[in-house]
Amino acid sequence: MARRKEPNSPNTTSKSIRCAIYTRKSTDEGLEKDFNSLDAQREAAEAYIASQIGEGWICLPDRYDDGGFTGGNLDRPALKKLIADIEAGKIDCVVVYKVDRLSRSLTDFGRLVEVFDKRGTSFVSVTQHFNTTNSMGRLTLNILLSFAQFEREIISERTRDKMAAARKKGKWAGGPPMLGxxxxxxxxxxxxxxxxxxxxxxxxxxxxxxxxxxxxxxxxxxxxxxxxxxxxxxxxxxxxxxxxxxxxxxxxxxxxxxxxxxxxxxxxxxxxxxxxxxxxxxxxxxxxxxxTNPNGPRGSDGAILCGLVRCRSCGCAMTPSCSVKKNRRYRYYVCVNAQKRGYRECPMPSVSAEVLETFVVDQIREIGRDPDLVAATFAEVQRQAEERLESLRNEADRLEAQIAGIYRQLAQAASQPDRLAALNAEVDDRQRVLAQIRLQIETTGRQNAHVGDVRRALAEFDGVWGALTRREQGELLRHVLEGVEFDGKSEEVTLAFRFGQLPAEDNQIVEEAA
CATH class of the missing domain: 3.90.1750.20 (Putative Large Serine Recombinase; Chain B, Domain 2)
Structure with missing residues (x-):
C-alpha cells in the first residue's frame, strides 16, 4: 500500500494536491449580498492554497457551500456532495476557514476523519494552521472540537435558564397557542x-x-x-x-x-x-x-393479552378494563378510540377478555399440534420479515428528513430562545424514536428462524402453559405473539407471531362477545 504524503512535505512537488474548499454559515442572513460570509471564507482558503502552490496544491473549481445549515449534524447538501467526491477519489485535501465550519460535534467529526483516512484525504484549517496527517494535528483538532461542542452545550443551557427565568416572572414561554x-x-x-x-x-x-x-x-x-x-x-x-x-x-x-x-x-x-x-x-x-371509579378497578391484572390486542376497525390499541355487577367482576378489552372519543365511535368497542384469551390460547395449541400449519407458518417468515424491514426503513427515512428540516429551522432561529428550545425538544423526541426504529431494524435483520425453532416453540408453549401464573402466561404470550387483531364487525381474530403470521383456517370467535 502506498504511503500517504503530507501536504507540506517537499516530496509532494511531483504530484498535484487537489484541494476542495468547504464553507458553512449557520443562518441564511446576509447570504443575498454580493460578497457574503461564504465568499469571505472561500477567499481566505484560496489565498492559503495559493501560498502552497510550490508544494503542488491546486484549488478545485467546484464550490461546496452550505448557507443556513447548523454544524451540529452532517445533514447538509454541500457536505454530502463533498463526501461523495472524496469517496470517488476526486479530492486529496479539504480546506476550511475554521474547524467548526466543518462540524461542531466531536462525534460527527470523528466520522468525517474516518472517511478522510479511508481515502487518503487530508484536512487543513486556514486559521488554526494544522492538518490531520500528523498526530499533533489530530490532538489539536480534538481539543478545538471539544471546545466547540462545549460552547454549543453552554448556549443550550443558557436558553433553558432564560426560559425558566421568564416563567418565574410570569411571561409566556412559547409553545402552541391554547384555546381562549x-x-x-x-x-x-x-x-x-x-x-x-x-x-x-x-x-x-x-x-x-x-x-x-x-x-x-x-x-x-x-x-x-x-x-x-x-x-x-x-x-x-x-x-x-x-x-x-x-x-x-x-x-x-x-x-x-x-x-x-x-x-x-x-x-x-x-x-x-x-x-x-x-x-x-x-x-x-x-x-x-x-x-374512585364507579365502574370498579380498571387495572391490567390478569389481562394476559395486555399490549397485544388491536381494534381492526379503528386501527388502535385495545386496553384491559372491567366492571362489577352484582358482586361479579367482568373483564373486557376496550377500544382506546371508543374509550377516548365515545363508544359510538367504534362498531364493536369491547370484547369479553375471557372469550378472546381462550380463543387465542386454543389457536396457538392447535398450530403446535399440526405439522402442516407449522410449515405454512414458517413459509410466511421471510416475506413478513422483509415487509417489516421495508416499513421500518421507510419510517426511518421519514424521521431523518423531519430531523433535517428541524435543524434547518434551528439555524434560522438563532435569535429566538423560546423557538430554539421548542425545536431542540422536537429534535430530541424524533431522535429517540429514530433510535428505537434503528434498533428494531437491526433486531429484525438478525432474525433467522427455522422450521424446527417454530415447532419447538409451539410445543413448549403447550407443555408449560398450565403450570404458569397469569402474569407468567402474559409474558409467554408476548414472547410468542407479535400482536392480536380483533375485527368487531365480523368477530374475526388474526394472530401475528414473532416468527410470522398465523394462517388459521377458522379464525372466527364462535361465542358472542359480551
Missing part, C-alpha cells in the same frame, strides 16, 4: 369567543362529571380544539375533542392567570379567564374521580 388566547408580540391576549368556550368546558365538566361525556358533547356541538397558523401559513389544530385534551384543558393553570415551571406556578402577565373557585372545584372533582 391569541399570542400577540410574545404575550397572551384573551380571545373572547374562545374564552367563553373554555368556561363552558369547565361548567360542562362540573355538571357531567365525566371527561368522556364532555368530549362527546363538545364534538356533538361541532366544537374543536384551538385552530392556529404557523409563521409559514400552515393551519394547525382544529381537532375533535378526546378525553385527554379535555383533561389537559381542565388542568391548565394558564386559565386562572398563572404560569407553570416544573412543579411550581407563578402569577402570569396575562389575564385569567376562569374563576378561581370554579377551577378549584374542577381540580377537586378530577382528583376524586381519579381515586
Amino acid at each position: 388566547y391569541d399570542v400577540v408580540n410574545q404575550k397572551l391576549e384573551v380571545n373572547e369567543p374562545e374564552a367563553k368556550q373554555v368556561r363552558e368546558v369547565f361548567e360542562l365538566y362540573l355538571d357531567r362529571r365525566s371527561l368522556l361525556t364532555v368530549a362527546q358533547e363538545l364534538n356533538d356541538r361541532g366544537s374543536t380544539t384551538k385552530r392556529w397558523n404557523t409563521k409559514a401559513g400552515t393551519e394547525k389544530g382544529g381537532l375533535r375533542w378526546t378525553k385527554d385534551n379535555v383533561l389537559a384543558l381542565l388542568r391548565n393553570v394558564v386559565y386562572i392567570g398563572r404560569v407553570r415551571h416544573k412543579a411550581e406556578t407563578y402569577p402570569g402577565e396575562h389575564v385569567g379567564i376562569v374563576d378561581q373557585a370554579v377551577f378549584d372545584a374542577v381540580q377537586a372533582l378530577l382528583s376524586d374521580n381519579g381515586r
Whole structure:
C-alpha cells in the first residue's frame, strides 16, 4: 500500500494536491449580498492554497457551500456532495476557514476523519494552521472540537435558564397557542369567543362529571380544539375533542392567570379567564374521580393479552378494563378510540377478555399440534420479515428528513430562545424514536428462524402453559405473539407471531362477545 504524503512535505512537488474548499454559515442572513460570509471564507482558503502552490496544491473549481445549515449534524447538501467526491477519489485535501465550519460535534467529526483516512484525504484549517496527517494535528483538532461542542452545550443551557427565568416572572414561554388566547408580540391576549368556550368546558365538566361525556358533547356541538397558523401559513389544530385534551384543558393553570415551571406556578402577565373557585372545584372533582371509579378497578391484572390486542376497525390499541355487577367482576378489552372519543365511535368497542384469551390460547395449541400449519407458518417468515424491514426503513427515512428540516429551522432561529428550545425538544423526541426504529431494524435483520425453532416453540408453549401464573402466561404470550387483531364487525381474530403470521383456517370467535 502506498504511503500517504503530507501536504507540506517537499516530496509532494511531483504530484498535484487537489484541494476542495468547504464553507458553512449557520443562518441564511446576509447570504443575498454580493460578497457574503461564504465568499469571505472561500477567499481566505484560496489565498492559503495559493501560498502552497510550490508544494503542488491546486484549488478545485467546484464550490461546496452550505448557507443556513447548523454544524451540529452532517445533514447538509454541500457536505454530502463533498463526501461523495472524496469517496470517488476526486479530492486529496479539504480546506476550511475554521474547524467548526466543518462540524461542531466531536462525534460527527470523528466520522468525517474516518472517511478522510479511508481515502487518503487530508484536512487543513486556514486559521488554526494544522492538518490531520500528523498526530499533533489530530490532538489539536480534538481539543478545538471539544471546545466547540462545549460552547454549543453552554448556549443550550443558557436558553433553558432564560426560559425558566421568564416563567418565574410570569411571561409566556412559547409553545402552541391554547384555546381562549391569541399570542400577540410574545404575550397572551384573551380571545373572547374562545374564552367563553373554555368556561363552558369547565361548567360542562362540573355538571357531567365525566371527561368522556364532555368530549362527546363538545364534538356533538361541532366544537374543536384551538385552530392556529404557523409563521409559514400552515393551519394547525382544529381537532375533535378526546378525553385527554379535555383533561389537559381542565388542568391548565394558564386559565386562572398563572404560569407553570416544573412543579411550581407563578402569577402570569396575562389575564385569567376562569374563576378561581370554579377551577378549584374542577381540580377537586378530577382528583376524586381519579381515586374512585364507579365502574370498579380498571387495572391490567390478569389481562394476559395486555399490549397485544388491536381494534381492526379503528386501527388502535385495545386496553384491559372491567366492571362489577352484582358482586361479579367482568373483564373486557376496550377500544382506546371508543374509550377516548365515545363508544359510538367504534362498531364493536369491547370484547369479553375471557372469550378472546381462550380463543387465542386454543389457536396457538392447535398450530403446535399440526405439522402442516407449522410449515405454512414458517413459509410466511421471510416475506413478513422483509415487509417489516421495508416499513421500518421507510419510517426511518421519514424521521431523518423531519430531523433535517428541524435543524434547518434551528439555524434560522438563532435569535429566538423560546423557538430554539421548542425545536431542540422536537429534535430530541424524533431522535429517540429514530433510535428505537434503528434498533428494531437491526433486531429484525438478525432474525433467522427455522422450521424446527417454530415447532419447538409451539410445543413448549403447550407443555408449560398450565403450570404458569397469569402474569407468567402474559409474558409467554408476548414472547410468542407479535400482536392480536380483533375485527368487531365480523368477530374475526388474526394472530401475528414473532416468527410470522398465523394462517388459521377458522379464525372466527364462535361465542358472542359480551
